[in-house]
Amino acid sequence: MKKIFLSEQDMPKTWYNIAADLPTMPNPPLHPGTKQPLGPEDLAPLFPMALIEQEMSAEREIAIPEPVQEALKLWRPSPLIRATGLEKALGTPAKIYYKYEGVSPAGSHKPNTALAQAYYNKQEGVKRITTETGAGQWGSSMALAGQLFDLEVKVYMVKISYEQKPYRRSMMKSWGADIVPSPSTDTEYGRKVLAADPDSNGSLGIAISEAIEDAVQREDTKYTLGSVLNHVLLHQTVIGLETKKQMEIAGDIPDIVIGCVGGGSNFAGLAFPYLRDKINGADIEFRAIEPSACPTLTRGKFTYDFGDTAQMTPLVTMYTLGHTFMPPGIHAGGLRYHGMAPMLSHVVKEGLVDAYSFNQVEVFDAATLFAKTEGIIPAPESSHAIKGAVNAALEAKEAGEEKVILFNLSGHGHFDMTAYDAYFAGQLTDYSPTEKDLEVGFASTEGLPPA
């Protein structure tokens, strides 16, 4: 429980783009129709040009615009904390540090990119932003960013979440966003889904399709995405850049860097600035932690696939369970994604990053141990990283090694207490897809270009 604060003056002025340092490059994204490499113009209906340039940039350092730096100061720099309470409870000789991103108003790392995306859209004259949200973390981050940069925000929220997570909804309302349950009657695609199934619970795939349809049909509107894309991972590198300065103050260099992965952005945000050191010869181990219920990196295929169920996105090479794979309703809603950021997939494929998966009950065991020893009640997603750190610390104990472990605590669990309720009531169950489940998912990638 030793906190290392940075001053605002020590915040990074540039983002770090790992594309500049990769030994090999990922495959180019392909147009979903022509299957030809994508040009900037293909993305122009969806994103402002500045973000498209970042998406394709090979520059090592990209300047953070002054107004984005200012807005990030709302909660950044975030603290780095030495988990002395957890260390003691584990009886490990390892030092455990965590970067705490739950201090943002929305409670996670997501606003780091939401602010930047809002800024660039505003700069290019966009008046209105659409996006989708499942559990609500991303939607609320975009609502906040829209409020701060004076953009209208329309959030298509997966209907089942809309009904089950009223608090996230009120949070978005507090920040002035317009929220509709998806499928909605506001888009042609939504009406089509409702016509076929008036009681549809919705899905992230449907919500994405609605948000995209809305964006491309209005001149004043563009679309935003909260993970997966290169520019999103880029914006998250403020996490790792701050952490490097804080670890210097602490006088330690991490041996193991750990994060949970859904789309990959919080992991990449912490890890990529350190991965640069590894590429340059440093001896650092990277562990990406995913749920056993959605084992994209540990059991997925590395191939070209669509980012969404409706096949509207470009084709990208990534680890994927297939774009029709339906992960079970585990409580770590933010980690239920069939694919993985192409840039992160690439470094896993190259052997620079290792992947691990854990079941949700053991993850909640780690979460409650953390809450008891460090005070903070962690988000179910972030608790995967905690479980990863606990395991690494116990390995160090076993080996009698004074390892330095660093993980990203990407968010707090204040809006996830129903998950804790279920855990305390003994109602959580573990789930791993069968070989058959995976085959069904993989089938949807057949016929797509090989990686």
Next chain:
Amino acid sequence: MKKIFLSEQDMPKTWYNIAADLPTMPNPPLHPGTKQPLGPEDLAPLFPMALIEQEMSAEREIAIPEPVQEALKLWRPSPLIRATGLEKALGTPAKIYYKYEGVSPAGSHKPNTALAQAYYNKQEGVKRITTETGAGQWGSSMALAGQLFDLEVKVYMVKISYEQKPYRRSMMKSWGADIVPSPSTDTEYGRKVLAADPDSNGSLGIAISEAIEDAVQREDTKYTLGSVLNHVLLHQTVIGLETKKQMEIAGDIPDIVIGCVGGGSNFAGLAFPYLRDKINGADIEFRAIEPSACPTLTRGKFTYDFGDTAQMTPLVTMYTLGHTFMPPGIHAGGLRYHGMAPMLSHVVKEGLVDAYSFNQVEVFDAATLFAKTEGIIPAPESSHAIKGAVNAALEAKEAGEEKVILFNLSGHGHFDMTAYDAYFAGQLTDYSPTEKDLEVGFASTEGLPPA
């Protein structure tokens, strides 16, 4: 949105006891039975001797034990933030600063005293702590403190809150506390209440009685209270002591210091270190903000009264609506108390602190303006202080004066989103007690010793 951080080395090493500087002293507390001034031995069944000494101390500075300092570092020092977004929205020449206590794991200022109380109990061999909680802020703070100082914690939670606020309950569970709905079958008093009314919703008065009964009946157990008492206010002065250093860094001196008041502890925590300056001649205005629905300071009587409904506590002089007054169910649950800390009541009586009251709809107007401009979603209680600051800033605008306004943002609203839901749905109503309501409450103080 300019944050001023302190380093851990700059955290206060002593608490500030305003008793040392008061021009006049409050009346002594009286034994509820004998009506004679209370001695330390009267409190010994409930509290450890170190806290009883603090309760009665006239020492200006009381050392914060090293282990309490260490535990406070879990989240302290808390940030001081210049509310530039709010200033801009109001178009005021005033500078608005707020101290943000919502960064604690429990989400408010309450753990500042919970940790200290847990420490002293542990020191004197206590194994187990009882307490009551209404909305759950105090119960969760005590649960956290018990976890950190290795004490069992039993929380009697008002039954209606127990049912309506399952998330606060799970938070307490995460920190290892034992929680029962009050009235419970675990105490004689609880069984008596249940026998008379099996469907009783419970009340803070009943929960206090249960927690006290439990504590006095077991050798290994003592009782803790989250506000009102001198030692609680004392422990909260870390807020003001940190803030003074941070305001020095900011290069400003507050003209107006503002806080919300329920029992009085968060207000006193920020204000008392500045009140010392006022006593010594500084020109500072103090504004204590309460809900119109429970107008203890603005419409109450200054007299001896009981702290609880069941007349088990000592008699203290304070502003009170009468110990039988039942405040309506406003969303700022933490401000629904018939009395007010005797020490705070005393400085209001002496004209050192002014009191204001606001209705809940105008308070939520201020809360949502704050969320939109500063990002943080505030607790309904703390939003009373925001409303106070907004009004002060608008007065400064009207007068064309560059006032420096400082307020305490005592907590976040992550567990109060149902209140925001009701506000957005237009379902919030204002309420002020009628003269008749007040007369009924005051009647319960008849026959008690005059102040």
